[in-house]
Amino acid sequence: MAKSASGKWVSRVAASGGSKAYKKTRPSNYYAILVVIVVLGLASTMLARYDYQHPAAASAGTPPAIGTTWFASVNIEACGVTLAPLAADPSTKGGFIMRSSNVLQISPVSAADAGNHATLAQFANEYPGLVASNNELAIPAASGVANSASTYRNGELCPAGTKYAHRAGHVIYAYWSSLGQAKPVLTTDPTSIKFAQYMRVTMAFDPTGVTPGAPSTAAVNAMVAYGANSATGTTTTTTKSSTSTSTSTSTSTTTSTTVKG
Numbered sequence: 674m675a676k677s678a679s680g681k682w683v684s685r686v687a688a689s690g691g692s693k694a695y696k697k698t699r700p701s702n703y704y705a706i707l708v709v710i711v712v713l714g715l716a717s718t719m720l721a722r723y724d725y726q727h728p729a730a731a732s733a734g735t736p737p738a739i740g741t742t743w744f745a746s747v748n749i750e751a752c753g754v755t756l757a758p759l760a761a762d763p764s765t766k767g768g769f770i771m772r773s774s775n776v777l778q779i780s781p782v783s784a785a786d787a788g789n790h791a792t793l794a795q796f797a798n799e800y801p802g803l804v805a806s807n808n809e810l811a812i813p814a815a816s817g818v819a820n821s822a823s824t825y826r827n828g829e830l831c832p833a834g835t836k837y838a839h840r841a842g843h844v845i846y847a848y849w850s851s852l853g854q855a856k857p858v859l860t861t862d863p864t865s866i867k868f869a870q871y872m873r874v875t876m877a878f879d880p881t882g883v884t885p886g887a888p889s890t891a892a893v894n895a896m897v898a899y900g901a902n903s904a905t906g907t908t909t910t911t912t913k914s915s916t917s918t919s920t921s922t923s924t925s926t927t928t929s930t931t932v933k934g
Contacts, residue, residue, distance in 0.1 A: 735788035742903050743779040743870045746888035746896040750877040751825055753836025767799035774895035779868050794863040807861045810844045810878050822933040825878035832933050840880040847885040848874040
């Protein structure tokens, strides 16, 4: 039986699939695209490695530089409840020093916390016991260690007695880059929050759709006062600083609310 015209055409196509003639007709763009993909991949890997190994170069010319002193106010919120301030002056300071009244001093001491590395994530890395990631917020106790009552993870339910009882919460960060900014920027990525002078930032665990509250007026006033004293060269004696820290800690302990049982 004679083969049909369509059958002959299929046979010719199949026969030419692996032939040298077909290979010669492959578009050169195919190989060019492969080369570009490989080159871009290698370049991005090398750039990331260089940035990791040479943080000083990555941060050169970007404030805050080593020797700079900035101040920010920090707030912590869980299920609609404002938690006690972080303890002032932790043992491991690095470029971030927690002051009284929820005031954070940003004073880079190395390239690791200067320039683009002066982020909320880096502060959490340097503060003993504090964990701030995109899915977990752990607040250390006075001992510098977080426990189950002060650790919050995405999807957990807010406990009874809180503003958002029995609603699932998630870790969220709100920040105001300037004193005049009314509406905060919300993010789940603490590495994207680069500190600025007089920044306000709230680390929170709240249900979806809830905008965390800003640091209190008292905290903002204390932040500005620290900044003014720093600009004029005003210093505080060790005795006075110790008394102030002790008073702040005592007050927060009395007024704090237990969020997780």
